[in-house]
Amino acid sequence: MSNWSWRDGHRRLAVLLAFCFTAAALVAACGGGGDSGGGGGSSSGKKVDMAAELKKPANLTIWAWTPGTEKAVAMFEKAHPNIKVRLQNAGQGATGGHYRKVRTTIKSGKGLPDVVQMEFQYTPSFLLTKDLLDMTPYLPKNFLSNYPEWIRNQVNIQNGIYGIPWDSGPLAFIYRKDLLKKAGVKTPIVTWDDFAKAAEQYHKAMPDSYLTNLPGGQTGQWLGLFWQNGARPFTTDPSNFKADLTSPQVKQVTEYWDKLYANGSISHDADFASAWYQGFAKGKYAGWISAAWGPIFLQSYTKSSKGQWQAQALPVWKAGDKTSANWGGSTLAVLKATKSPAAATELARWMLTEQKPVRMFSAEPQFLFPTVNWMLKDPNWLNTKYAFYGGQQVNKVYADMASVVDKSWQWPPIFEYVNTTGDAIRSKSVDQGKGATVTLQPWQNAVVNYAKQQGLTVAGQ
Amino acid sequence: MTEATVTSVAASTRRGRGRRKAGTHHGVKGFLFTAPFMVLFLGFFIAPLLYALYLSLFREQLVGGNAFVGLDNYKDGLSDPDFRSGVGRVALYMVVQVPIMLGLALVFALILDSAKVWFPRLFRVAFFMPYAVPTVIAALMWGYIYGRDFGPFADIADKLGTSPPNFLSEKLMLWSIANVATWTWTGYNMIIFYAALRAIPSELYEAAAVDGAGAVRIARYVKLPLLRPAILLCTIFSIIGSIQLFAEPQIFYAIAPQVIGKAYTPNLYVYNLAFSDQRLNYSAALSFLLGLIVFIFSILVMYMSRRQEETR
Numbered sequence: 190m191s192n193w194s195w196r197d198g199h200r201r202l203a204v205l206l207a208f209c210f211t212a213a214a215l216v217a218a219c220g221g222g223g224d225s226g227g228g229g230g231s232s233s234g235k236k237v238d239m240a241a242e243l244k245k246p247a248n249l250t251i252w253a254w255t256p257g258t259e260k261a262v263a264m265f266e267k268a269h270p271n272i273k274v275r276l277q278n279a280g281q282g283a284t285g286g287h288y289r290k291v292r293t294t295i296k297s298g299k300g301l302p303d304v305v306q307m308e309f310q311y312t313p314s315f316l317l318t319k320d321l322l323d324m325t326p327y328l329p330k331n332f333l334s335n336y337p338e339w340i341r342n343q344v345n346i347q348n349g350i351y352g353i354p355w356d357s358g359p360l361a362f363i364y365r366k367d368l369l370k371k372a373g374v375k376t377p378i379v380t381w382d383d384f385a386k387a388a389e390q391y392h393k394a395m396p397d398s399y400l401t402n403l404p405g406g407q408t409g410q411w412l413g414l415f416w417q418n419g420a421r422p423f424t425t426d427p428s429n430f431k432a433d434l435t436s437p438q439v440k441q442v443t444e445y446w447d448k449l450y451a452n453g454s455i456s457h458d459a460d461f462a463s464a465w466y467q468g469f470a471k472g473k474y475a476g477w478i479s480a481a482w483g484p485i486f487l488q489s490y491t492k493s494s495k496g497q498w499q500a501q502a503l504p505v506w507k508a509g510d511k512t513s514a515n516w517g518g519s520t521l522a523v524l525k526a527t528k529s530p531a532a533a534t535e536l537a538r539w540m541l542t543e544q545k546p547v548r549m550f551s552a553e554p555q556f557l558f559p560t561v562n563w564m565l566k567d568p569n570w571l572n573t574k575y576a577f578y579g580g581q582q583v584n585k586v587y588a589d590m591a592s593v594v595d596k597s598w599q600w601p602p603i604f605e606y607v608n609t610t611g612d613a614i615r616s617k618s619v620d621q622g623k624g625a626t627v628t629l630q631p632w633q634n635a636v637v638n639y640a641k642q643q644g645l646t647v648a649g650q
Numbered sequence: 651m652t653e654a655t656v657t658s659v660a661a662s663t664r665r666g667r668g669r670r671k672a673g674t675h676h677g678v679k680g681f682l683f684t685a686p687f688m689v690l691f692l693g694f695f696i697a698p699l700l701y702a703l704y705l706s707l708f709r710e711q712l713v714g715g716n717a718f719v720g721l722d723n724y725k726d727g728l729s730d731p732d733f734r735s736g737v738g739r740v741a742l743y744m745v746v747q748v749p750i751m752l753g754l755a756l757v758f759a760l761i762l763d764s765a766k767v768w769f770p771r772l773f774r775v776a777f778f779m780p781y782a783v784p785t786v787i788a789a790l791m792w793g794y795i796y797g798r799d800f801g802p803f804a805d806i807a808d809k810l811g812t813s814p815p816n817f818l819s820e821k822l823m824l825w826s827i828a829n830v831a832t833w834t835w836t837g838y839n840m841i842i843f844y845a846a847l848r849a850i851p852s853e854l855y856e857a858a859a860v861d862g863a864g865a866v867r868i869a870r871y872v873k874l875p876l877l878r879p880a881i882l883l884c885t886i887f888s889i890i891g892s893i894q895l896f897a898e899p900q901i902f903y904a905i906a907p908q909v910i911g912k913a914y915t916p917n918l919y920v921y922n923l924a925f926s927d928q929r930l931n932y933s934a935a936l937s938f939l940l941g942l943i944v945f946i947f948s949i950l951v952m953y954m955s956r957r958q959e960e961t962r
Contacts, residue, residue: 284904289925296930317712318928406907427713462905463793467800603712609926613911620908621820639927644714 237326242531246271249529249536252291253306254281255355255519256485257555261546265539272532282308282517284461288605295320295524303527304537309343309518310409310600310608312351313425317602322523323349327534335542339596340560344520346425352520353537356550356557358480359590360413360503360514366579367497368398368475377501381445384504388454391475401476402456402468403446405619406612409516410460410478414442416514416598418506423601430645432601434633440626441506447624457619466490478503480516481558481587484577488554496579500586513590515598518560553577558587565591606639706935712928723935732913733936737893737943739824740915744892744947747828752884755836756877759843760869774844778837785834789901792830793818797905818906823914827898835891839884846880847873882955886948893944896921916940 251262251274262276279302280286288311294301295318307315315321328350333341336354344352362378369376372394374387388400403410415422420438424431433439449455456474458465468474470490477483484498491498503513521537523530540546547564550557553575559565565588574580601607614635615628640647681688706723710716727733758777762770780788795801796817807814817826850873858868896917903910903918912926913919916936923933 292925292928404907459905459907464797464799464905467797471800473799605926605928609912609922612907616908617911642711643928644711 236330237531239327239531239535242327243269243535244271245529245532246273247529247532248273248275249304249533250275250277250302251304251306251521251536252277252279252287252302253304253521254278254285254287255306255550255555255557257550257557258540260549261540264543264546264549265536268539268543269532269535272536274536277302283605283608291315291524295526298526301524301526303529303533304521304523306355307352307520307522309357309515309520310412310604312344312520312522313346313600313602314604315522316346316351317427320525321351322525322527322530322534323351324353324523324530324534324537325350327531328538332538335561335563337560337562337565337591339515339594339598342596342598343518352522353534353541354560355519355521355541356482357560357591357594358413358482358515358517359558359587359594360417360478360480360516361500361586361590362401362476362478362503363483363498363500364400364476365472365494365497366499367494368395368472369400371395372475374400376499378504380508381504381506385445385449385454388449389452392454395475398473398475399456400454401478402458402460402465402474403449403478404460405457405616405625407460408608408611408615411442411611411615411625413480413514413516414446414478415439416595417503417512418442419512419595421597421599423599423607424648425599425602427602427645429648430602430640431648432607432633432636432640434636435629439629443625443629447626450619450622450624457616459616461486480518481591482517482556484556484575485554488577491577495577498578499581500578500583502586502590511589511593512595513593515594518558558584558591601636603636603640603643603645607636610635610639702934702937705931706938708931710931719931723932724939726932727936727939730936732919733916733939736913736916736919737940740893740895743824743828743895744889746825747831748885748888748892750828751832751836752839752881752888754832755839755884756843756881758836758840759847760873762840762844763847763873764865764869766865774841777840780834780836781838783834785897786901788830788834789898792826792833793902793905796826818902818909820909823902823906823909827895827902830898831891831895835888839888842880842884843877846877850876878955878959882952885951889947889951890944893917893940893947 249272251258253276259276262274266272266274279290282288287306291302291305307321312321333345333350340354340357344350344354362384364376366376369387369391372391374391378384378387384400391400392398412422415438418438418441420433420436420442422431422433422436422439446455450457456468458468466486467490469477469487470493472494477487487498488495502511505512521541523533523537527533542561547559547561548570549555551559551564551570552573556575556577559570564570571584571588572582573584575583611628611632614631615625618628619625637647707718707720708716709719709723758773761767762774767773783791795803798804798814798816798818801814803814803817816822854872854876855868858872863871894917895915899910899914899918900921903914910918912922917940920933920936920940923929923936
């Protein structure tokens with residue numbers, strides 16, 4: 190202790206310390222600089238000689254979180270012995286930090302994957318920063334004619350193809366038939382009015398349980414509900430950006446849910462968190478407004494209720510209507526900086542359009558809802574009975590929903606901001622009992638401010 | 651980080667002493683000895699800082715490129731309500747959590763050192779163990795314990811027929827986080843205090859005993875004054891840790907996004923600005939402001955400690 194000359198070191202220590210932790214605070218903030226451009230990509234409409242390109246050996250890295258991808262990669266490697274593929278799971282979607290990591294590696298220019306899983310809603314945002322490869326030259330002619338129109342619109346932006354559609358997320362309502370029966374709730378629930386009554390009736394009969402849980406956050410799910418009601422809050426074009434989050438169609442949705450929050454007949458726990466999974470395991474939630482991929486997340490927590498689940502059409506605003514929307518759904522996109530654009534595009538195309546992998550993804554336990562037309566029309570697939578759903582031919586329900594998803598919806602090119610800001614302010618307000626409607630104007634203002642600050646041209650401003 | 655700081659501090663004091671003894675003539679030789687440290691120091695501490703400083707003077711937009719904006723980012727930062735409320739929050743946290751944690755660590759260290767406990771090694775390891783648990787794992791674990799529906803508290807409350815306190819609510823969140831940090835870091839600080847106590851020469855104790863001092867008086871008038879440097883060191887590390895609070899709120903975001911939001915602590919805000927909003931320049935400027943705040947706090951603590959020492 191005696192040789193510790195504390196006082197002598199005082200000033201030097203202070204300076205050092207201050208430096209050290211600023212550095213720590215900054216490690217986060219310091220990406221590399223400069224453009225990550227370059228790489229390959231003859232952007233014009235010219236087709237590339239793929240047969241010649243694919244004979245060259247290539248090493249690819251793919252970042253994806255969907256279960257089963259490892260199987261599809263193995264299939265691809267078997268069919269392409271000269272292409273080696275490294276699969277990495279950088280986190281499950283936005284919650285798992287996937288997009289942040291993609292952004293960081295793009296900024297640093299090091300350790301870049303060639304192919305990345307990209308949900309529909311993120312494609313325009315990565316396109317705005319010019320990080321995605323136009324895959325057109327590496328794909329067969331009229332490639333997109335294999336997909337329904339609304340799916341086509343998700344990847345066909347600015348006359349390019351910026352992703353191979355993987356799965357989509359048509360919204361429906363899934364519920365525990367045993368619990369609803371016990372509470373005396375009649376199914377199917379046709380309109381949102383019926384749904385509100387059913388939620389009250391259910392919670393009265395089962396005080397520890399709720400017909401559904403709708404978190405204040407989870408912007409993706411909320412946008413799906415707005416979408417179903419005909420709201421079109423965004424445009425993709427950064428030179429004519431529109432944000433309209435206070436339209437009557439949006440307000441009708443938030444006011445509806447605010448009523449259910451206020452009378453306590455539904456819960457608003459944060460989703461995809463441990464308590465939420467436990468909530469399904471222990472029957473706290475009897476249903477979920479979810480997309481076709483829903484069971485992926487539930488199956489390991491619902492072993493005791495396996496076979497008790499049912500899917501039904503999403504309730505509608507007017508009896509007799511049939512409307513739905515989309516939540517989630519992915520593509521595989523190729524980053525512009527890839528050194529092997531041909532091989533990377535082929536990996537995405539092969540895994541997501543060839544019979545073997547597509548059939549694997551579209552079956553239990555993957556539960557992905559396919560996007561290619563031939564699979565959507567496959568009678569065997571449509572008639573498949575799922576054990577999770579107690580033998581229900583659930584694909585018919587989702588195919589029905591997918592057929593009524595409106596195709597004019599557009600994603601904002603600043604989705605990350607729209608999403609995180611929406612999550613933050615809406616979840617806080619709902620948790621404090623103030624509801625979702627009061628957050629629409631602040632959200633709108635924040636989005637418009639951010640868009641202007643980032644140099645987008647905002648329509649009507 | 652902490653380790654690196656310790657070595658750099660040690661290296662700097664070593665350098666200082668060497669120079670004094672050898673005089674200025676052998677400066678070149680001395681510099682050669684410290685060159686490996688200096689290279690790493692410049693490369694990993696100073697260069698990123700300068701780069702961040704450079705970044706913080708620009709504003710890069712998603713559309714329309716990059717422009718020099720001078721100190722605009724700093725001006726925005728000083729009036730940013732999210733940043734200011736975050737700083738206020740960690741300051742409150744610091745004022746409450748650091749004394750509790752260091753107080754506990756000190757008491758534990760004195761008890762262990764008093765040689766009046768059974769199985770001192772076992773206790774030493776047990777207290778230190780939480781530090782070996784990675785912060786992220788600790789936060790996940792506590793997130794489960796705090797759970798309102800299915801955690802152990804929920805079970806106990808259920809058995810008693812009441813509902814458990816909502817540890818993750820807006821009111822309690824900061825203290826729930828403080829509890830996790832205290833759990834993690836008390837043992838670490840205790841080990842530092844304990845090591846310092848073991849280094850006190852036993853002659854001092856003998857002298858005190860001859861003078862008729864009991865265990866408590868020895869602790870108060872012999873041990874504590876000699877522990878001052880260690881306490882000061884731990885205080886400063888803890889202040890840095892508090893202001894840089896990040897991992898716990900980041901993990902708790904998943905289970906309580908409604909409370910954490912995007913800017914619960916300044917570091918979390920900086921992270922979200924950089925990687926979600928892609929405002930790297932602004933987040934670099936905020937990092938510097940944050941660094942400045944830590945610097946001011948550290949200087950303040952050292953100043954107060956020195957004054958106290960001088961008045962004695």
